Amino acid sequence: MSFYALYPHLIKPCIFVLDPETAHRVTIKLGHLLSKPPLTALFSQKVAARPVEVMGLKFSNPLGLAAGMDKNGDAIDYLGALGFGHLELGTVTPRAQDGNPQPRMFRVKPARGLINRMGFNNKGVDYLVRNLLARRFSGIVGVSIGKNETTPLENALDDYLICLSKVYAHCDYVAVNVSCPNTPGLTALQEAEPMEHLISGIKDERDKLAASTRRYVPLVVKISPDLTAQQLQTLCEICLHHQIDGISCTNTTTHRAIIDGMPHAGEWGGLSGEPLREQSTAVLAAVKAQVGDKIPLIGIGGIDGPIAAREKIVAGAQLLQLYSAFVYQGPQIIQDIVEYL
Numbered sequence: 111m112s113f114y115a116l117y118p119h120l121i122k123p124c125i126f127v128l129d130p131e132t133a134h135r136v137t138i139k140l141g142h143l144l145s146k147p148p149l150t151a152l153f154s155q156k157v158a159a160r161p162v163e164v165m166g167l168k169f170s171n172p173l174g175l176a177a178g179m180d181k182n183g184d185a186i187d188y189l190g191a192l193g194f195g196h197l198e199l200g201t202v203t204p205r206a207q208d209g210n211p212q213p214r215m216f217r218v219k220p221a222r223g224l225i226n227r228m229g230f231n232n233k234g235v236d237y238l239v240r241n242l243l244a245r246r247f248s249g250i251v252g253v254s255i256g257k258n259e260t261t262p263l264e265n266a267l268d269d270y271l272i273c274l275s276k277v278y279a280h281c282d283y284v285a286v287n288v289s290c291p292n293t294p295g296l297t298a299l300q301e302a303e304p305m306e307h308l309i310s311g312i313k314d315e316r317d318k319l320a321a322s323t324r325r326y327v328p329l330v331v332k333i334s335p336d337l338t339a340q341q342l343q344t345l346c347e348i349c350l351h352h353q354i355d356g357i358s359c360t361n362t363t364t365h366r367a368i369i370d371g372m373p374h375a376g377e378w379g380g381l382s383g384e385p386l387r388e389q390s391t392a393v394l395a396a397v398k399a400q401v402g403d404k405i406p407l408i409g410i411g412g413i414d415g416p417i418a419a420r421e422k423i424v425a426g427a428q429l430l431q432l433y434s435a436f437v438y439q440g441p442q443i444i445q446d447i448v449e450y451l
């Protein structure tokens with residue numbers, strides 16, 4: 111029996127005594143500690159080999175850690191040693207920022223969901239780059255980039271370009287986060303005109319960086335599950351037109367109907383975990399219908415076991431990511447899912 115099989119019985123009860131944000135901080139601190147060489151091996155986890163090649167990158171398996179868990183890259187080596195096929199770090203912004211006032215993370219326990227309104231709290235892109243440079247994890251690492259809250263929406267592109275150029279040499283792909291519901295106005299970047307401006311600007315800069323460094327780093331766009339059919343269509347057209355390398359479906363939702371009456375249902379922010387599963391899979395399927403095999407898709411939202419993982423693959427995902435199920439089930443979930451992929 112693996113050490114992590116004890117998570118639900120031994121570790122989770124201790125972690126869940128703490129408020130969610132303290133629990134997260136402790137987990138990342140522990141992950142940082144366990145990223146020291148002798149300890150990393152001791153607490154590593156073996157998972158089945160399920161190699162896949164997507165966006166020209168070779169992944170040891172299709173399951174990755176979603177953005178938001180390790181925003182600053184403090185625990186890369188430990189999280190990598192748990193068997194994820196890739197890690198998405200961030201979202202980072204050019205300058206460090208505190209994010210929204212606390213409390214800003216809530217457990218919706220009966221639904222195994224989370225609500226968060228962190229608001230891109232992070233230590234800034236330079237701090238993350240230092241951690242990327244120091245990593246020993248040799249698997250695929252993506253970096254999610256965003257804009258500072260104080261940067262006006264019309265100047266958002268500047269922030270994305272600063273982050274892109276700083277992380278470019280140190281990661282395997284870059285995810286453009288335009289779908290976080292907790293940074294005022296951010297999701298408006300998914301509208302046709304701002305999206306076209308943003309994506310064409312980022313793509314041009316990437317092409318310049320690829321030419322000057324002779325290294326091609328794929329661009330992924332992460333979208334919201336709350337878009338209308340028309341918005342989704344426009345967004346897919348823009349991604350197709352600019353030959354974006356991947357689309358991540360999806361970020362968290364602001365919808366609440368499915369958890370109506372449950373603890374914290376009234377908190378504003380993005381809902382993740384099992385209550386998001388069906389909605390994000392529907393968006394994934396809708397995007398697949400638009401882009402076909404032209405753009406690889408990353409399925410995210412409510413993946414809590416092998417069946418939910420397979421649902422995403424059936425709906426069109428080539429890669430998968432999870433966050434909330436890691437909180438509720440611990441590292442063992444990686445083994446359980448990858449085994450059956």
Ligand SMILES: Cc1cc2nc3c(=O)[nH]c(=O)nc-3n(C[C@H](O)[C@H](O)[C@H](O)COP(=O)(O)O)c2cc1C
Pocket residue numbers: 176177178179181200201215224225226228230254287290332360361362382383384386410411412413431432433434435
């Ligand atoms: C506390 C928390 C913080 C998050 N922060 C980010 C973030 O910074 N950037 C991002 O793209 N997504 C972020 N997400 C969204 C996740 O990456 C993921 O898209 C979402 O949680 C759905 O997956 P899940 O149901 O497996 O949790 C965050 C999610 C949570 C719960």
